[in-house]
Amino acid sequence: MTLRDIINKLLGRQESSASTARERLQLVLAHDRSDLSPELLDQMRKEILEVVAKYVEIDLEEGAVSLETEDRMTALVANLPIKRSLSGAIQVKEPVKESSD
Amino acid sequence: METKTRIILICSGKGGVGKTTLTANLGISLARQGVRTAVLDADFGLRNLDLLLGLENRIVYTAQEVLEESCRLDQALVKHKQEPNLSLLPAGNPRMLDWLKPDDMQRIVSMLTDKFDYVLIDCPAGVEDGFKNAVSASKEAIVVTNPEVSAVRDADRVIGLLNTHGIKPIQLVLNRVRPRMMASQEMLSIEDVTDILALPLLGIVLEDEQVIVSTNRGEPLTLTGSKSPAARCYSNIAKRMQGEEIPLIDPSKEGSGIRDKFRRLMQTKIF
Incomplete structure (x- = not known):
């Protein structure tokens, strides 16, 4: 983030068009390179979520599957916050309180 | 057969980003450095290299007659009067596209490799047959793009295809760089483009009205020894191709007025 970006943010102005261009390009290139349309990606997201939901309880709204690229390598990145495993008690995302002894 | 001739495809995917202008200027620059250079117009559909070099009135034969063996290669080559180290092999008739095959392109290029140190191939826009023919005869490539989303996207597509062709x-x-727009972050930066395309940067070319003036006259900027921004950039690129280490022109250092200084301050990366 540059000085200009911060000033724009403080003034509630649009971010500079170069950042918008960069973000749009990164997204469109990830799709071009993998030859996956947004529809296919969404279908894949749903199917991945169904499979994962068999094992752990997940928030179906929160789960995100996206394509990311770096150095001409494209990766499929799934971010699926787990509520708890189906077998029982584990709550992964619960903050743990420290006990003083 | 292994030759030392460098066969370089100059391509972009998108049209109008400056392939032909770059080819003409690099051809002249390399010739001025004393290396024997051929520029081959592979854009049979919409040829223009002859026009940018000011050679359009001197064309007698083209690649077509050479392939049909109705003339010799040296009859078709148009030698540049002021820079005799540079020759143009003109593109043939657009109807050639009906029958031209990668083999034909390879034949033309292999004839040129005996006579020249560099063969620069001006690739047609697009990724169809014309592109495939030109790629099949090339060993190296220079991808030209502009700091614009459509040009970068098309360049990415072309890079993928070049990779699959080995x-x-x-x-x-990176052509048509506008320092002021980059400084005010209304244009993709050099770093943005090199990060996204993940290619080594051979050079940038600054936006320059003199380019239009020079094409009007059919005298590439590098021919007249112009000191204009684009002319400096083109000749730097040609020197780098020859192995010289020339630092990149820093667009943010172009312009020294108070407004330019302020723009530079605003560009400071905070985090």
Whole structure:
């Protein structure tokens, strides 16, 4: 983030068009390179979520599957916050309180 | 047969980004450095290299007659009067596209490799047959792009295809850089483009009205020894191709007025 970006943010102005261009390009290139349309990606997201939901309880709204690229390598990145495993008690995302002894 | 001739494809995917202008100027620059250079117009559909070099009135035969063996290669080559180290092999008739095959392109290029140190192939826009023919005869590539979303996207597509054809090395030229727009972050930065395309940068070319003036006259900027921004950039690129280490022109250092200084301050990366 540059000085200009911060000033724009403080003034509630649009971010500079170069950042918008960069973000749009990164997204469109990830799709071009993998030859996956947004529809296919969404279908894949749903199917991945169904499979994962068999094992752990997940928030179906929160789960995100996206394509990311770096150095001409494209990766499929799934971010699926787990509520708890189906077998029982584990709550992964619960903050743990420290006990003083 | 292994030759030392460098056969370089100059391509972009998108049309109008400056392939032909770059080819003409690099051809002249290399010739001025004393290396024997051929520029081959592979854009049979919409040829223009002859026009940019001011050679349009001197064409007698083209690649077509050479392939049909109705003339010799040296009859078709148009030698540049002021820079005799540079020759143009003109593109043939657009109807050639009906029958031209990668083999034909390879035949033309292999004839040129005996006579020249560099063969620069001006690739047609697009990724169809014309592109495939030109790629099949090339060893290296220079991808030309502009700091604009459509040009970068098309360049990415072309780089993918060059990779599958085993073209190596592939280098990038970022053309039509506008320092002021970059400084105010209304244009993709050099770093943005090199990060996204992940190619080594051979050079940038600054936006320059003199380019239009020079094409009007059919005298590439590098021919007249112009000191204009684009002319400096083109000749730097040609020197780098010859192995000289020339630092990149820093667009943010172009312009020294108070407004330019303020723009530079605003560009400071905070985090």
